[in-house]
Amino acid sequence: MASTDISLNKDVHHAHDEHDHxxxxxxxxKYIFSQDHKVIAKQFLFAGIFWGFIGGFLSIIFRxxxxxxxxxFTFLEPILGNWIVNGKxxxxxxxxxxxxxxxxxxxxxxxxxxxGTFSNFLIPLQIGARDMASGFMNMLSFWIFFLASVIMFWSxxxxxxxxxxxxxxxxxxxxxxxxxxxxxxxxxxWLISMALFIVSQLLGGVNYITTVINLRTKGxxxxxxxxxxxxxxxTAILGLLSFPVLFSAALLxxxxxxxxxxxxLSDIYIAGExxxxxxxxxxxxxxxxxxxxxxxxxxxxxxxxxIVSEVIATNSRKPIFGYRAMIGSMLGISxxxxxxxxxxxxxxxxxxxxxxxxxxxxxxxxxxxxVKVFNWIATLWRGNIRFTTAMMFAVAFVSLFISGGLxxxxxxxxxxxxxxxxxxFVIAHFHLVMGAAAFFGMFCGIYHWFPKMFGRxxxxxxxxxxxxxxxxxxxxxxxPMHYIGIAGFPRRYYSWTGFDAFNTFTDLNSFxxxxxxxxxxxxxxxxxxxxxxxxxxxxATANPWHSNTLEWTTPVNPGHGNWPGEIPTxxxxxxxxxxxxxxxxxxxxxxxxxxxxxxxLPYERDLE
Amino acid sequence: xITLAIGLSIVLLLVILFLLFRIGTxxxxxxxxxxxxxxxxxxxxxxxxxxxxLFLIVGGAAFAWSFADAWDDMNQPLASVHGxxxxxxxxxxxxxxxxVFVITQILLFWYSYxxxxxxxxxxxxxxxxxxxxxxxxxxxxxxxxxxxxxGWKTWxxxxxxxxxxxxxxEVMGKQFSWLVRYPGPDGKLGxxxxxxxxxxxEIGVDFSDPNxxxxxxxxxxxxxxxxxxxxxxxxxxxxxxxxxxHFRVKMDAVPGMPTKFWFVPTKTTAEVRTExxxxxxxxxxxxxxxxxxxxxxxRFILVVDEPEEYEEWLASQTPFIEQNPQLLTKFTHDAKxxxxxxxxxxxxxxxx
Numbered sequence: 001m002a003s004t005d006i007s008l009n010k011d012v013h014h015a016h017d018e019h020d021h022x023x024x025x026x027x028x029x030k031y032i033f034s035q036d037h038k039v040i041a042k043q044f045l046f047a048g049i050f051w052g053f054i055g056g057f058l059s060i061i062f063r064x065x066x067x068x069x070x071x072x073f074t075f076l077e078p079i080l081g082n083w084i085v086n087g088k089x090x091x092x093x094x095x096x097x098x099x100x101x102x103x104x105x106x107x108x109x110x111x112x113x114x115x116g117t118f119s120n121f122l123i124p125l126q127i128g129a130r131d132m133a134s135g136f137m138n139m140l141s142f143w144i145f146f147l148a149s150v151i152m153f154w155s156x157x158x159x160x161x162x163x164x165x166x167x168x169x170x171x172x173x174x175x176x177x178x179x180x181x182x183x184x185x186x187x188x189x190w191l192i193s194m195a196l197f198i199v200s201q202l203l204g205g206v207n208y209i210t211t212v213i214n215l216r217t218k219g220x221x222x223x224x225x226x227x228x229x230x231x232x233x234x235t236a237i238l239g240l241l242s243f244p245v246l247f248s249a250a251l252l253x254x255x256x257x258x259x260x261x262x263x264x265l266s267d268i269y270i271a272g273e274x275x276x277x278x279x280x281x282x283x284x285x286x287x288x289x290x291x292x293x294x295x296x297x298x299x300x301x302x303x304x305x306x307i308v309s310e311v312i313a314t315n316s317r318k319p320i321f322g323y324r325a326m327i328g329s330m331l332g333i334s335x336x337x338x339x340x341x342x343x344x345x346x347x348x349x350x351x352x353x354x355x356x357x358x359x360x361x362x363x364x365x366x367x368x369x370x371v372k373v374f375n376w377i378a379t380l381w382r383g384n385i386r387f388t389t390a391m392m393f394a395v396a397f398v399s400l401f402i403s404g405g406l407x408x409x410x411x412x413x414x415x416x417x418x419x420x421x422x423x424x425f426v427i428a429h430f431h432l433v434m435g436a437a438a439f440f441g442m443f444c445g446i447y448h449w450f451p452k453m454f455g456r457x458x459x460x461x462x463x464x465x466x467x468x469x470x471x472x473x474x475x476x477x478x479x480p481m482h483y484i485g486i487a488g489f490p491r492r493y494y495s496w497t498g499f500d501a502f503n504t505f506t507d508l509n510s511f512x513x514x515x516x517x518x519x520x521x522x523x524x525x526x527x528x529x530x531x532x533x534x535x536x537x538x539x540a541t542a543n544p545w546h547s548n549t550l551e552w553t554t555p556v557n558p559g560h561g562n563w564p565g566e567i568p569t570x571x572x573x574x575x576x577x578x579x580x581x582x583x584x585x586x587x588x589x590x591x592x593x594x595x596x597x598x599x600x601l602p603y604e605r606d607l608e
Numbered sequence: 609x610i611t612l613a614i615g616l617s618i619v620l621l622l623v624i625l626f627l628l629f630r631i632g633t634x635x636x637x638x639x640x641x642x643x644x645x646x647x648x649x650x651x652x653x654x655x656x657x658x659x660x661x662l663f664l665i666v667g668g669a670a671f672a673w674s675f676a677d678a679w680d681d682m683n684q685p686l687a688s689v690h691g692x693x694x695x696x697x698x699x700x701x702x703x704x705x706x707x708v709f710v711i712t713q714i715l716l717f718w719y720s721y722x723x724x725x726x727x728x729x730x731x732x733x734x735x736x737x738x739x740x741x742x743x744x745x746x747x748x749x750x751x752x753x754x755x756x757x758x759g760w761k762t763w764x765x766x767x768x769x770x771x772x773x774x775x776x777x778e779v780m781g782k783q784f785s786w787l788v789r790y791p792g793p794d795g796k797l798g799x800x801x802x803x804x805x806x807x808x809x810e811i812g813v814d815f816s817d818p819n820x821x822x823x824x825x826x827x828x829x830x831x832x833x834x835x836x837x838x839x840x841x842x843x844x845x846x847x848x849x850x851x852x853x854h855f856r857v858k859m860d861a862v863p864g865m866p867t868k869f870w871f872v873p874t875k876t877t878a879e880v881r882t883e884x885x886x887x888x889x890x891x892x893x894x895x896x897x898x899x900x901x902x903x904x905x906x907r908f909i910l911v912v913d914e915p916e917e918y919e920e921w922l923a924s925q926t927p928f929i930e931q932n933p934q935l936l937t938k939f940t941h942d943a944k945x946x947x948x949x950x951x952x953x954x955x956x957x958x959x960x
Contacts, residue, residue, distance in 0.1 A: 091901045166898045172863055173846040173899060179783065180900040266864025269802045269812065270783070270845040282847055282862050315647060316723070319735040347849065348860045349841075349867030352767035356760050363752045363759075370748040371741065373712060378740070380719040382732035386647025387656040387724065395660065395720050402712050406705040413755065415762035416698050419691075419856045422849065422896040460646060461632050464656060471663070479671060483678040488853035490896040493904040501853050501892050504681040544646060578731035585730060 025560075033143070035135030036560050040142050041121035042453060045446070047149060048113020049530070052439075054153075055104035056520050062097045065089045067513025069495040069506075083161070091494045095164040096182050098492055100156065102167025103190070107197060108152065110300040110438045112145050115239075118303055118445050119208045119232040121453065125551035126226050128217025128568060130561045133210040141203035148196035155189035163190035166492060168293065171264040171285050175256045178271035187257070191250050198243045198250075205243075208236035217550070219570035224589070226549050226574040227320060230327050231306025234334045235299050241338070242295040249288035256280070283348055290341035297434045298337040301401075304441020305330060305372060308394045310574075311448050312376055314547045315391035316383030317585050319575035322375045329368035329375075336365045346414040347421050355414040362412035369405055373398060384578065384585070388545065389463030390448035396471045397440040403475075404432025407482070422492075425485025428478045436474040443470070443526070450530075451544050455557040456537030462529040466522055473519030480508050548574045548588045571607070648725050657724035664717035668710075684853050685880050687891065687912065689872040690766045691856035697762055701755060770870035774836040777829060779893075780811055781841075781848030781861035784902025786893060787811050788829055792822030792927060802844055808932050812844070815929055815939045824925045829893070829910040831873055832918035838870040849897035852910065854880075860897055873912045 072087030164182025496502035581599035798820025
């Protein structure tokens with residue numbers, strides 16, 4: 001196995017070493033326009049947390065409306081100004097809220113905040129590299145993301161409001177300012193911001209892929225990579241292949257909006273006049289959007305697969321069960337994620353035959369996903385589990401992933417999707433499986449790698465409180481939504497009281513809103529813990545979790561270049577936990593077999 | 609004054625919380641638990657693993673109770689043939705995933721509790737078992753295959769071509785209401801075109817087309833019980849979606865691309881009213897594709913009649929053009945032009 005190891009990167013690193021030791025950086029180079037992957041990772045993390053709070057806050061506002069549709073919200077006037085009319089939330093602003101909540105959470109928090117943080121931070125540290133393949137491109141990636149963020153943030157404050165056509169921005173609604181005021185300047189800013197965002201993702205993605213392929217340290221074969229790196233690697237590939245398609249869709253939409261083309265527009269009569277556009281296809285946009293949009297949900301969830309696998313193995317003190325099956329299932333999921341997009345479009349009038357093909361392909365994804373869940377559970381079996389906060393989030397992640405994933409089997413079935421499409425059943429499904437679960441994976445990663453990022457520990461007790469409140473509220477919010485969804489309550493409704501069919505569940509909706517407020521409040525505990533621990537947290541040791549991967553062989557506060565001396569060589573896979581015969585219950589990857597003769601397995605004796 | 613008081617109490621609360629947090633930290637240093645590896649301290653580990661178990665039991669019970677409690681509200685009255693198929697497939701699938709849900713959640717939380725850290729214990733080194741992997745790949749694969757076949761069958765039946773004798777109704781979505789058109793006695797819907805839309809002729813019907821002359825546009829949809837109904841769905845501005853929750857019908861209304869959906873109603877409005885004991889019950893049509901400010905208010909009533917009642921209702925309708933004869937003046941000129949155009953087109957054809 002190890003005879004196939006390759007090391008291409010020796011020379012590169014020597015050149016880099018010398019560079020590091022002779023160059024003093026000023027403040028701007030070190031903290032603002034830094035090319036160090038660790039600083040860039042933290043920049044993404046801070047931006048992600050900022051966006052997370054904005055996105056969460058928006059959801060609280062619309063949950064107030066949904067929980068208490070008859071109430072007046074005059075007290076929100078100081079924040080929302082003219083969006084409150086006579087104490088009532090403006091219906092178009094409500095739509096803008098759900099649109100921005102979706103956009104922010106999916107793209108700015110769970111794509112940029114998640115991949116940006118952990119791919120940047122962990123790829124060089126875990127594969128044994130001094131930095132990313134191109135530090136400069138990496139820096140550009142963050143700053144272009146920053147620019148995208150500024151534009152998106154700005155759009156929240158303009159007079160006509162931010163984009164309001166749903167995060168999927170289906171034209172013609174998103175193409176025609178006459179149809180909804182958010183499709184004016186707000187939508188223009190949305191498109192510009194997203195175009196920049198895609199550029200940022202591509203710059204980042206190219207870097208992640210190149211780094212994983214080329215800069216692995218001596219001995220680090222692909223089959224010795226921690227699952228985190230596999231997941232980041234596959235995520236980057238998905239992004240690289242699918243984001244350009246969204247870019248093209250955005251570009252065509254810009255043309256339709258501003259230059260009178262008819263890619264997506266046809267036969268429209270609006271605001272008292274028939275438009276000249278003819279021959280376009282509104283469905284075409286949906287195909288293009290979901291060609292990104294579906295891989296996108298895996299871009300959100302794959303990194304957390306890796307993070308959770310790593311944390312569960314470390315804290316169960318057991319090797320991850322079925323390492324190769326885990327890689328195989330991630331490869332399978334990545335591949336399949338490109339051929340299931342039209343399951344979002346079963347009732348759009350698409351040819352029913354296509355519907356059957358996409359149903360088949362969609363339900364296949366359940367198989368590799370099930371394998372992953374079984375492997376995680378098998379990893380816990382007969383472990384010696386340490387309940388660190390990260391571990392609790394990892395276990396809860398698996399629970400949420402099961403709960404949300406299973407309903408995907410229902411929604412992926414085109415016949416069942418007829419009734420459930422665009423109802424709260426869908427909301428419950430994807431919030432559990434890629435919203436809450438991905439957030440739990442992200443928290444898991446933050447708690448676990450915080451010591452390596454900041455040299456201090458986060459407070460575990462506060463972590464527990466944060467965890468239990470968040471876990472509880474995640475289920476209290478999203479489980480009842482299934483009931484509302486089965487009853488057919490449509491999503492993106494400002495209020496359901498106009499329909500006899502949907503005039504039930506008012507108490508349940510208030511309950512959900514209360515649970516959401518509880519969940520949002522719990523995040524303030526996290527925020528306090530996070531900021532406080534950066535400055536005042538207990539000092540960390542170099543390897544506080546007794547973990548095997550390479551990042552824990554660096555100093556407590558790794559400097560530019562990560563390892564002060566030579567980069568460690570890798571001899572073994574990252575999951576030698578509780579190996580029989582070993583003195584400790586972990587053997588880091590850089591310990592040669594010659595030092596662990598008492599624990600070597602028969603085939604490893606040859607490697608001594 | 610009240611704002612100040614609220615502000616002060618919040619500050620006080622935060623200070624107290626912060627002090628509690630500091631005391632907790634100091635206490636843990638005093639107890640020496642900070643000296644141990646994180647996650648191996650006895651109390652925290654015990655409490656957290658116990659809470660995991662409690663979460664499973666209490667959470668599971670709460671879920672079961674709330675599910676049962678919501679059961680009646682959850683199940684909308686069912687009034688179509690294919691709705692019976694999808695409902696039974698839905699609940700069958702729910703049972704299948706419910707079983708998986710229960711088993712995996714129990715294992716997950718039970719293992720978390722049972723295998724909590726103990727100082728004297730060592731985890732079991734068990735990196736893989738290919739046989740097990742194959743087994744738990746094959747089982748979901750087989751189950752999925754069965755579900756896919758069941759889904760295919762149902763889907764194919766639902767999306768098959770509508771019977772020739774189906775009652776045809778055109779439903780057009782606009783911001784923010786529904787427009788409905790029946791073909792009238794001739795059974796044919798006349799041509800329509802967005803460029804003909806005005807304040808009266810909201811669908812843009814081309815009244816130079818003879819088929820349009822008997823088309824009528826009621827304020828409610830009426831359909832006969834037990835007969836196939838074919839909805840021809842269009843939109844004139846943005847995407848809408850026709851959703852009839854009681855008939856398990858949903859299909860997008862897309863500008864520039866007509867769609868369709870057919871179903872067979874099985875219960876009249878009156879029957880459902882007596883069945884659920886609500887004399888005000890009505891079948892409703894809702895929009896389920898975000899379409900703007902009034903998205904949540906696109907309500908339209910659908911009535912299912914006994915076939916005889918339906919015939920009576922049909923007979924009582926007057927064609928749209930009879931109600932709005934002034935529209936014809938707009939078309940007489942256009943119509944002539946149209947005829948001329950068609951003729952010249954034919955001439956071109958014959959020449960070719």
